[in-house]
Amino acid sequence: MGLTEIIYKEESYLINGICMEIHRNLGSGFLEVVYKDALEYEFIAANIFYDREKEYQVRYKDIVLPHLFKADFVVFGKIILEVKATSMMNPLFTAQTINYLKISGNKLGILANFGENSLVTKRIVL
Numbered sequence: 314m315g316l317t318e319i320i321y322k323e324e325s326y327l328i329n330g331i332c333m334e335i336h337r338n339l340g341s342g343f344l345e346v347v348y349k350d351a352l353e354y355e356f357i358a359a360n361i362f363y364d365r366e367k368e369y370q371v372r373y374k375d376i377v378l379p380h381l382f383k384a385d386f387v388v389f390g391k392i393i394l395e396v397k398a399t400s401m402m403n404p405l406f407t408a409q410t411i412n413y414l415k416i417s418g419n420k421l422g423i424l425a426n427f428g429e430n431s432l433v434t435k436r437i438v439l
Contacts, residue, residue: 336431364386395409402426407437414437
C-alpha cells in the first residue's frame with residue numbers, strides 16, 4: 314500500500330456516515346450505550362458485519378492476564394470503533410484505542426465522540 318492510500322477507505326466512509334446519521338438524529342447528551350444501541354441498529358439495517366463488545370485477552374510476558382478488554386465494536390472484522398459521549402475529546406481516548414489495536418492485531422481504529430455539538434471522529438492507524 315502506498316503512502317497516499319487510505320486504509321479501509323470505503324469501510325471507514327460507511328462507518329463515519331452511520332455515526333453522522335446517528336448524531337444528526339440524536340444529537341449530544343445521551344449516555345454511550347444509547348449511541349451503541351443506535352450503531353447496532355444501523356449496522357443491522359445496512360447488513361454490516363460487526364461484533365459488539367468483542368473480548369480480547371491481554372498477554373503480558375509469558376502469561377495471559379485475568380481481565381479481558383472489550384472493544385466497543387469491531388466492524389467488518391477489522392476496524393475497531395471506540396464510542397465516547399463526552400463534552401470533549403481527550404488524548405487518553407486515543408491512547409486507549411491504540412492499545413486496543415495492539416491487542417487485537419487490527420490496523421485501523423475509529424474514535425467517535427457523540428457528546429459534542431458536532432460529531433468528532435478520529436482515525437487511528439497502526
